[in-house]
Amino acid sequence: MVWNTLADNINYAVAMVLFCIGFYTLIIRSNLIKKIIGLMVMQVSVFFFLVSVGYLDAGRAPIVVPGEPPSAMVNPLPQAMILTAIVIAVSTTALFLSLALRFYRHYGTLDMDKAKEDQR
Amino acid sequence: MEAYQHFAIYAIVTPLFVAVLIPIIALWKKNWAMPLAGLALSLSFVLSVLLVPKVRAAGYLSYHLGSWEPPFGIEIRIDFLGVLMMVLISSICLIVAIYSLRYLAPVRPKEGKTFFFFGEEMEAGKRPIYYSLYLVLAASMLGFVATGDIFNMFVFFELMAICSYALVAIPGTGLPIRAAIKYMLMAVPAAIVVLLGIGLLYSVTGSLNMLDIAGRIADSAYGQVIVVSYVILIVGFAVKAAVFPLHVWLPDAHSKAPSPISALLSGLIVKMGIFGMIRVTYSVYGAYFASDLAWIVNALSWVAAAAIIYGAIMAIRQSDLKIMIAYSTVMNIGYIMLGFGLADVTALVGGAYHIVGHALAKACFFLCAGSIISRSGYLKIDDLKGAARKMPLTCAAFALASLSIVGIPPTAGFVGKWYLVWGSFSTGNFLLGAVVIAGSIMAAVYCFRVVYYMFFLPPADGAWQQVAGEAPASMLAPTWLLAAGALALGIFSSWIVPFLREAAESLMLLN
Numbered sequence: 001m002v003w004n005t006l007a008d009n010i011n012y013a014v015a016m017v018l019f020c021i022g023f024y025t026l027i028i029r030s031n032l033i034k035k036i037i038g039l040m041v042m043q044v045s046v047f048f049f050l051v052s053v054g055y056l057d058a059g060r061a062p063i064v065v066p067g068e069p070p071s072a073m074v075n076p077l078p079q080a081m082i083l084t085a086i087v088i089a090v091s092t093t094a095l096f097l098s099l100a101l102r103f104y105r106h107y108g109t110l111d112m113d114k115a116k117e118d119q120r
Numbered sequence: 121m122e123a124y125q126h127f128a129i130y131a132i133v134t135p136l137f138v139a140v141l142i143p144i145i146a147l148w149k150k151n152w153a154m155p156l157a158g159l160a161l162s163l164s165f166v167l168s169v170l171l172v173p174k175v176r177a178a179g180y181l182s183y184h185l186g187s188w189e190p191p192f193g194i195e196i197r198i199d200f201l202g203v204l205m206m207v208l209i210s211s212i213c214l215i216v217a218i219y220s221l222r223y224l225a226p227v228r229p230k231e232g233k234t235f236f237f238f239g240e241e242m243e244a245g246k247r248p249i250y251y252s253l254y255l256v257l258a259a260s261m262l263g264f265v266a267t268g269d270i271f272n273m274f275v276f277f278e279l280m281a282i283c284s285y286a287l288v289a290i291p292g293t294g295l296p297i298r299a300a301i302k303y304m305l306m307a308v309p310a311a312i313v314v315l316l317g318i319g320l321l322y323s324v325t326g327s328l329n330m331l332d333i334a335g336r337i338a339d340s341a342y343g344q345v346i347v348v349s350y351v352i353l354i355v356g357f358a359v360k361a362a363v364f365p366l367h368v369w370l371p372d373a374h375s376k377a378p379s380p381i382s383a384l385l386s387g388l389i390v391k392m393g394i395f396g397m398i399r400v401t402y403s404v405y406g407a408y409f410a411s412d413l414a415w416i417v418n419a420l421s422w423v424a425a426a427a428i429i430y431g432a433i434m435a436i437r438q439s440d441l442k443i444m445i446a447y448s449t450v451m452n453i454g455y456i457m458l459g460f461g462l463a464d465v466t467a468l469v470g471g472a473y474h475i476v477g478h479a480l481a482k483a484c485f486f487l488c489a490g491s492i493i494s495r496s497g498y499l500k501i502d503d504l505k506g507a508a509r510k511m512p513l514t515c516a517a518f519a520l521a522s523l524s525i526v527g528i529p530p531t532a533g534f535v536g537k538w539y540l541v542w543g544s545f546s547t548g549n550f551l552l553g554a555v556v557i558a559g560s561i562m563a564a565v566y567c568f569r570v571v572y573y574m575f576f577l578p579p580a581d582g583a584w585q586q587v588a589g590e591a592p593a594s595m596l597a598p599t600w601l602l603a604a605g606a607l608a609l610g611i612f613s614s615w616i617v618p619f620l621r622e623a624a625e626s627l628m629l630l631n
Contacts, residue, residue, distance in 0.1 A: 019316075026309065035305065042312050050319040078322070081271055085315055088278045092308055095282060099289055099301050106294040112301070 011052035018045030032100045032110040036093065043089045047082045054078035124174050128183055128196050131167040131206065132263045135160045139255035146248030153251040154221045160255060161217055164262060165210040168203065175203040176619070179626065182268070190268070191332045197268025199403075200623030201472065205265040205395060208476055212387055212483055212602075213258040217251070219487055219598040220380045222591075223494055224250065250290060257283040257384065264392055270318055270404065271328045277396065278311050281360070284389055288377040299376035303369040310359035310366075314396075317353035320345055321404075330403050337408060346405070347412050353400050354416065361393025363420075363457055364427030367450045371434075374446035379490025382442065386449045387483035391475050394456050401460070402627040414463070421461030425555045427454030432562035441492070441501050444566060445485045448525060451559060452478045458552060459540055467543025468624040469617060470536050476616075477524055477532030477609055484521035484602035488514050491591040491599065496584065501570055506579030510587045513596055515574040517603040522567035524606040527560045532609035535617070 006013055018041055025038025054075030060068065062076040104110055138160035142153050175181050175198055183196040198206070224247055260279035267273050285307070289300035318328075324342040325333050337346055355366075362370040370390070374382050405413060431451025438444035452474065459471015491514045492498060492507065508515040524531035537556055544553035590596065609616065 023309070026305070032301065039308055039312075042309060046312055046316045046319065049316070050322075053319065053323040077328070078319075081322075081328075084271075084275060088275065088282075092278070092282055092304075092311075095285060096301075096304055096308070099285075099297055099304070102289070102292065102297045103294075103301060106297065112298075 011055070012049065015045045015049035015052070018042075018048065021045075030111050030113050032103065032112065033097075036096050036100065039096070040089070040093060043085075047085060047089075050078045050085075051082050124170065125181065125183055127167040127171050127174075128181060128198055128206075128266055129185070131164040131171075131210065132196075132259055132266060134163050135255040135259035135262070139252045139259065142248050142252045142255070150248065153248040154217065157217050157251040157255050158214065161210060161214040161258060164258070165207070165214050168206040168210045168262075171198065171203050172207065175200065176622075191327060191329045194272050195268040195329055195331075196266050197331070198266050200619070200626055201395075201398070202265045204472070204476070204620070204623065205391075206262055208479055209258065209261045209265065209388055212479060213254075213261075213384070215598045215601055216380045216383050216387075216483065216487070217254065219383075219490070219595055220250070220254070220378075222594045223378070223380055223490055246290065250287070253283045253287050253290070254384075257287065257389075261388060261392055265395055268330050269328055270321070270330055270333065270400075273396070273399070274311075274314055274318055277314065277360070277392070280389065280392060281307055281311055284381075284385060287381045288373050288385070290381075291378060296376045299369075299372040303373040306359055306366065306369045310356045313352055313359075314356035317349045317356060320349035320352065324349075330399075333404050334406050337405065343408075343412060346408060347416075350400070350405050350408070350413055351416060354397055354420070357393045357396040357400070359393070361390050361397065361457075362450060362453055363393075364423055364430055364450065364454065367427070367431075367453075370450060371443050371446040374449065374486075375440065375442035379442075379486050379493065382446075382490070383483040383486035386446065386486060387479040390449060390453055391456070391479060394453065394460065394471075394475065398460055398627070417461055417463050419461075421458055421549070421552060424454045424457035424461050425552055427451065427457065428555055428559040429562075430454075432559055432566070435566045436562060438566075439501055440499055441489050441504065441570065442486070442499065444501065444570075445482070445489060448485075448563070448566065449478075449482060451563065452482065452525070455537065455540060455556065455559070458556065459536075459543065462543050462547055462549065462552070464543045464547045465621065465624045465628055466539055466546060468627070469620045470539030470541075470543055472620050472624065473532065473539060473609075473613070473617070474536030477536045477606060480602050480606040480609065481521040481524040481531075481533060484517060484599055484606065485525070487595070487599045487602065488518040488521070491595050494595075495589075495591055496587045498583075501573060503580070503583060504570060504573045505577040506584055507574040509579065510584050511590050514591055514599060515571075517596075517599045518574065519571045520603040521606055522571055524610070526564045526567050530607070530610040532606045532613070535610055535613040539617075 022038045022041030022045060026035050029035055056074050059074035060072050062073040100110065138156055142156055145152050181198045184190060185194045257280060260276045264273060264276040264280060267276060285300050285304050288303060289297050322328060324340060324345045325336040327333050327336055340346060359366045374385050377385060428451050431447050431454060435444050435447035435451060438447060455474050456471045459467045459474060498504065524533035527533040527537040537560060541553045541556050
């Protein structure tokens with residue numbers, strides 16, 4: 001019973017596991033690059049979840065063809081949303097990586113804890 | 121369609137358009153950046169002010185982007201609170217942009233020394249980028265409060281966030297970069313979580329238009345998913361608003377950023393998190409508000425009380441002026457959250473009034489701190505002894521703003537707190553009302569300590585000797601404009617409160 005429910009909603013379960021992996025990496029690792037990787041895994045898990053919401057078994061591309069029922073189409077809206085969100089995620093990651101680079105140049109380490117507070 | 125209906129979109133798009141133009145024009149004319157930014161922001165300001173009577177007459181203003189009908193296309197829907205926030209955002213952005221001019225490019229005084237913010241040689245190159253990011257930030261805040269589409273709201277939210285990270289880190293030295301990274305480590309997951317909440321909401325309602333979702337939620341069969349998505353959205357916005365347990369990024373980011381940016385961060389950007397919460401709670405989840413979500417909102421009011429006490433204690437303990445002001449923001453966010461959490465019209469009026477009053481006073485605080493830093497280089501509160509002898513006007517503006525932060529009549533802070541106390545007593549929450557009053561007393565401790573040092577103590581040996589004197593007029597005028605605004609909003613509160621009450625009632629009526 002439980003396994004059947006899980007098998008039917010495998011996309012949600014995978015998204016949740018991915019989210020937790022990303023969040024764990026973000027919190028536990030002290031290396032900035034690893035934190036950023038964790039962040040990206042979190043982002044991807046949310047994208048995956050949203051795209052899978054609009055998925056349909058044996059669905060068609062969302063193009064109106066006379067005679068075909070619209071209920072057989074894959075929902076295009078989550079995909080459009082995720083495209084926008086991916087663009088945002090790319091720019092956020094780029095900014096974060098460039099800041100990490102600057103951080104490394106100033107402190108000589110990528111470890112947030114090792115960089116001294118009073119070091120300019 | 122009449123001309124005024126396009127005002128809203130022009131107010132949002134003009135700064136975005138000019139933001140793209142500035143780096144291109146800067147290839148030839150480096151000094152045009154600030155006048156162009158000022159022009160764009162004043163246009164936004166004028167358009168927002170012109171919208172006020174229109175929105176008041178009709179109750180709301182709806183604009184369909186690209187003429188696509190609302191449930192399918194993106195709708196701009198400005199209500200009372202939205203138009204109020206638009207006026208606030210565009211006015212403060214304009215005032216702070218004027219202040220930035222001399223803060224980023226100080227004129228050398230004849231005697232004494234000046235503290236260049238980026239270092240003299242980097243100044244000219246970075247200024248256009250600064251103004252460009254600044255305009256995108258302003259435009260995204262305007263869009264955030266105006267939009268009626270929940271995914272569009274997320275996009276503006278992220279745009280605002282990215283610009284604010286970049287602006288915190290713009291000096292390019294160690295501490296600001298460290299602060300920006302700390303900020304990003306908390307705010308980026310928060311934005312992801314907001315997207316997750318929107319996705320959950322979409323998966324059970326199948327709509328992105330807020331009004332449409334509100335209608336569909338009312339007879340939805342997925343009550344649990346809706347409650348979970350609400351909690352997720354609130355947590356996401358709470359990080360951006362720096363509500364007490366999630367405030368860890370705020371003191372660093374607000375104190376290490378350039379002072380004009382600190383003023384925007386404290387005055388406006390944290391308010392956007394609160395605005396997101398208010399918008400989501402009343403305009404989207406209105407149908408669930410009274411039943412399934414009441415305990416969450418109720419819990420938020422206790423979190424807010426904790427924020428008031430914690431922020432006040434931490435502010436009292438600080439020795440660095442800007443960090444003290446930043447902790448004071450944590451405390452005042454508690455006040456605004458309290459107005460929202462009590463779920464009462466009077467308290468919501470108090471919260472909304474506090475959004476405006478605190479935005480003016482806190483921006484004034486940071487601008488004063490910026491003037492003092494750029495003239496003297498002093499960061500510590502102990503170094504401020506005798507500051508009023510060299511910079512009397514800046515110190516007087518600081519004193520006036522601190523009256524408003526403490527909440528002494530007749531300033532804007534008093535009116536907001538008055539309604540908060542009234543609202544919490546009338547709903548029977550006497551303990552929360554007592555916390556509001558106790559918070560005011562603690563605010564007096566940390567604000568008046570600084571004022572006392574400035575005016576009544578002699579400077580330490582050798583301190584303030586080299587300081588050339590008062591800040592230039594283009595820095596003083598914005599500071600005083602904000603301080604006078606905080607005073608005027610208190611004196612003329614009888615004009616504004618009915619307007620806010622209407623706004624609060626129209627939000628509550630959606631239930």
